[in-house]
Amino acid sequence: MKKSEIKFGDFYAGIGGFRLGLEKVGWTCVTMNEIDPECIKTYNEAFGEQNKPIPIEDLEATHLPDFDVFCAGFPCQPFSIAGKRNGLEDSRGKGIKEIVRICSAKNPKIILLENVKNIIRMDKGKILYQMIKMFSELGYNCSYGILDSKDFGIPQSRPRLFFVGVRQDLEVSIFDFNFPKKAEIPVKTVIEPGDFSIPISNRWEQYIDYYAGRISEKELTFDLPKTRKTIERADPNVDHDNCIYQMRSSGIRAISINRPFPTFAVSVSGGGAMIPVYSKERRHLSVLEIKRLMGFSHDFSFPVSRTNAIKQLSNAVCPSVVESLGEKLNNIIIS
Numbered sequence: 001m002k003k004s005e006i007k008f009g010d011f012y013a014g015i016g017g018f019r020l021g022l023e024k025v026g027w028t029c030v031t032m033n034e035i036d037p038e039c040i041k042t043y044n045e046a047f048g049e050q051n052k053p054i055p056i057e058d059l060e061a062t063h064l065p066d067f068d069v070f071c072a073g074f075p076c077q078p079f080s081i082a083g084k085r086n087g088l089e090d091s092r093g094k095g096i097k098e099i100v101r102i103c104s105a106k107n108p109k110i111i112l113l114e115n116v117k118n119i120i121r122m123d124k125g126k127i128l129y130q131m132i133k134m135f136s137e138l139g140y141n142c143s144y145g146i147l148d149s150k151d152f153g154i155p156q157s158r159p160r161l162f163f164v165g166v167r168q169d170l171e172v173s174i175f176d177f178n179f180p181k182k183a184e185i186p187v188k189t190v191i192e193p194g195d196f197s198i199p200i201s202n203r204w205e206q207y208i209d210y211y212a213g214r215i216s217e218k219e220l221t222f223d224l225p226k227t228r229k230t231i232e233r234a235d236p237n238v239d240h241d242n243c244i245y246q247m248r249s250s251g252i253r254a255i256s257i258n259r260p261f262p263t264f265a266v267s268v269s270g271g272g273a274m275i276p277v278y279s280k281e282r283r284h285l286s287v288l289e290i291k292r293l294m295g296f297s298h299d300f301s302f303p304v305s306r307t308n309a310i311k312q313l314s315n316a317v318c319p320s321v322v323e324s325l326g327e328k329l330n331n332i333i334i335s
Contacts, residue, residue: 001334003027008069011056011102012095015042015312018071018114020296021322025330030065038308045303056098061105068333069110070103073317100134103165109333111135111165112325114317117146119161131163140165145177147325149318150260154295155185157260158318162325172332179324187244188257190285190292191278198284198306200277208279211254212240227251235259240279247274264293266314275310287313295320 003026010019010032019029029047034040037053044051074095103111119128132142142165149158164175200208203222209215210224211231217224232251235243239256246253246262255261255276266274275284285293287309291300295318302309 003330003334006069006330006333007065007067008071009033009064009067009106009108011070011072011099012074013043014039014073014316016046017294017296017317017319018073018112018322019047021317021319022069022071022326024319024323025326027069027326030067033059038304039312041303042309042312045301056095056102059098059102061102064102064106066106067108069112069329070099070106070108071112071322072099073114074099096131096134100138103135104138107139107167109167109170110329111140111163112329113163113165114322115161115163117159117161120144120146135165138165139168141168141173141175143175143177145175147177147179147321149295149321150184151179151181152295152318152320152324153182153185154293154318154320155187155189155260156262156264156293156295156318158263160317160321162321164325164329166332170332175332176328179328184260186258187255187261187293190261190289191257192286192288194281195286195288196281196283197286197288198275200283204277205282207245207252208240208277208282211245211252212279242280244285245277245279247276261293264290264314266310290314294318 006027007030008022008027010016010029013019013032013034023029032043032051033054033056034043034051035053035055040051040053043049099113122128128144135142142163144161144163146159147162149156162177166172166175206215206220207228210217210220217229227250231254232248234254235256238254240254243257244255244261246255277284287302287306288298290310290313291298294313294316296313302312
């Protein structure tokens with residue numbers, strides 16, 4: 001079998017991070033599934049298709065085309081620290097059982113899954129143990145590892161759990177998650193000087209001066225929320241006039257532009273995305289800069305609102321990490 005003959009199914013596809021990475025390896029996507037209609041719009045734009053949103057539980061496995069690799073960046077909220085952490089009891093967490101159902105019917109050579117690293121600690125490891133048990137009973141040798149995007153040429157530290165199941169007849173007991181680490185890329189490399197496409201509010205103008213120590217709390221024209229009275233966390237020797245402020249539900253963090261950005265995530269509430277602020281130019285990071293932060297090409301387009309585009313990127317898989325996994329899996333599948 002040649003690389004070009006390897007076929008994969010792209011499930012819980014989001015906007016296609018898995019597909020972008022695996023198509024670079026030379027593999028062919030033969031089927032996809034995603035329930036979010038806004039993500040489907042972006043996915044279709046990226047790959048020139050006309051897919052429709054379908055819940056994975058509505059898929060009839062026997063009607064799907066055959067594929068060598070099952071891929072899924074399945075919903076992370078049930079396992080995320082930011083979520084309620086209900087694990088497999090969450091309606092979204094039950095997606096694991098849907099993955100088992102489809103893989104049981106299609107019997108792919110490889111199962112490749114991605115999620116937040118918090119799964120390892122969930123319920124003292126019982127969640128991960130349940131996953132391994134279910135896939136082992138299907139006839140797969142299971143391995144997992146934490147891969148950080150900053151080690152793969154991405155200017156963001158985004159540690160994620162990757163789970164690899166290798167069908168037992170391929171005689172690979174353990175998948176090797178060791179990869180050569182690339183040099184870290186600082187977040188300043190994503191900055192497009194003068195991109196004021198997402199301006200900040202007057203309140204944020206005051207925040208910047210407040211955190212830099214130029215004005216006091218009494219001089220603010222609004223009441224300061226408790227979570228924003230002080231910087232929750234700041235990098236050592238950070239320059240408040242040339243940094244990126246990262247908004248989190250717990251508070252504000254000051255990120256140095258001279259290191260990879262921490263895990264990019266946005267909270268969407270009240271109709272707006274909490275988009276990082278670049279203090280030097282007093283503006284939010286642009287969609288272009290966030291694409292670079294996630295390792296997406298500059299020409300990757302979004303036929304959706306700006307808020308949806310940023311939310312979709314924050315939930316995406318970094319294509320270059322998947323590409324590296326695909327290259328290593330080639331040796332297993334082809335041999």
